[in-house]
Amino acid sequence: DSGVTQTPKHLITATGQRVTLRCSPRSGDLSVYWYQQSLDQGLQFLIQYYNGEERAKGNILERFSAQQFPDLHSELNLSSLELGDSALYFCASSVGIGTSTGELFFGEGSRLTVL
Amino acid sequence: EDQVTQSPEALRLQEGESSSLNCSYTVSGLRGLFWYRQDPGKGPEFLFTLYSAGEEKEKERLKATLTKKESFLHITAPKPEDSATYLCAVRGYGGSQGNLIFGKGTKLSVKP
Numbered sequence: 001d002s003g004v005t006q007t008p009k010h011l012i013t014a015t016g017q018r019v020t021l022r023c024s025p026r027s028g029d030l031s032v033y034w035y036q037q038s039l040d041q042g043l044q045f046l047i048q049y050y051n052g053e054e055r056a057k058g059n060i061l062e063r064f065s066a067q068q069f070p071d072l073h074s075e076l077n078l079s080s081l082e083l084g085d086s087a088l089y090f091c092a093s094s095v096g097i098g099t100s101t102g103e104l105f106f107g108e109g110s111r112l113t114v115l
Numbered sequence: 116e117d118q119v120t121q122s123p124e125a126l127r128l129q130e131g132e133s134s135s136l137n138c139s140y141t142v143s144g145l146r147g148l149f150w151y152r153q154d155p156g157k158g159p160e161f162l163f164t165l166y167s168a169g170e171e172k173e174k175e176r177l178k179a180t181l182t183k184k185e186s187f188l189h190i191t192a193p194k195p196e197d198s199a200t201y202l203c204a205v206r207g208y209g210g211s212q213g214n215l216i217f218g219k220g221t222k223l224s225v226k227p
């Protein structure tokens with residue numbers, strides 16, 4: 001158990017809809033990262049927050065947004081969903097802004113299926 | 116653009132049959148190369164960090180090595196419980212801080 005909690009574990013929705021994925025980082029971790037994993041693309045970095053502030057942005061679509069709240073939990077909002085958004089969405093956390101050791105603690109993911 | 120390529124995509128071994136997984140990378144100044152293990156339905160789990168060419172790290176039956184252009188994950192006398200997808204990632208000076216670039220992974224199956 002990594003200590004990172006993600007909900008929901010599974011989500012099935014229709015095209016055009018909006019969903020919110022939730023992540024609680026490990027106790028004491030200030031950074032939260034969101035990754036998307038699909039069969040053809042592998043793990044793709046979406047966005048990072050550190051102590052409530054956006055820190056780094058990767059391949060995140062404009063239809064997607066995220067935030068980190070004062071209690072350090074984070075939410076990833078996906079809107080106007082398309083079939084291609086079906087994927088596993090992982091949240092990870094680390095203590096600092098970046099991690100010199102590369103050690104991120106990943107949750108078990110939220111599997112999104114768009115029909 | 117920072118890039119990571121892993122080979123082979125899949126590898127089947129018999130228990131006890133040693134082998135190596137490859138991770139080739141291009142990065143604008145390497146800050147670190149990382150290996151993760153991912154079991155089905157789970158998130159990736161950190162294994163090793165390597166910082167410079169010539170460095171080696173070991174953990175049980177796994178040994179990771181690093182050159183200027185690639186890394187190898189050597190698996191000695193594997194057991195069925197070593198079956199998983201092994202992911203390689205890099206972080207460079209050119210990318211955003213915290214932005215690990217992952218390869219697509221090598222899916223390892225070890226048969227008893």
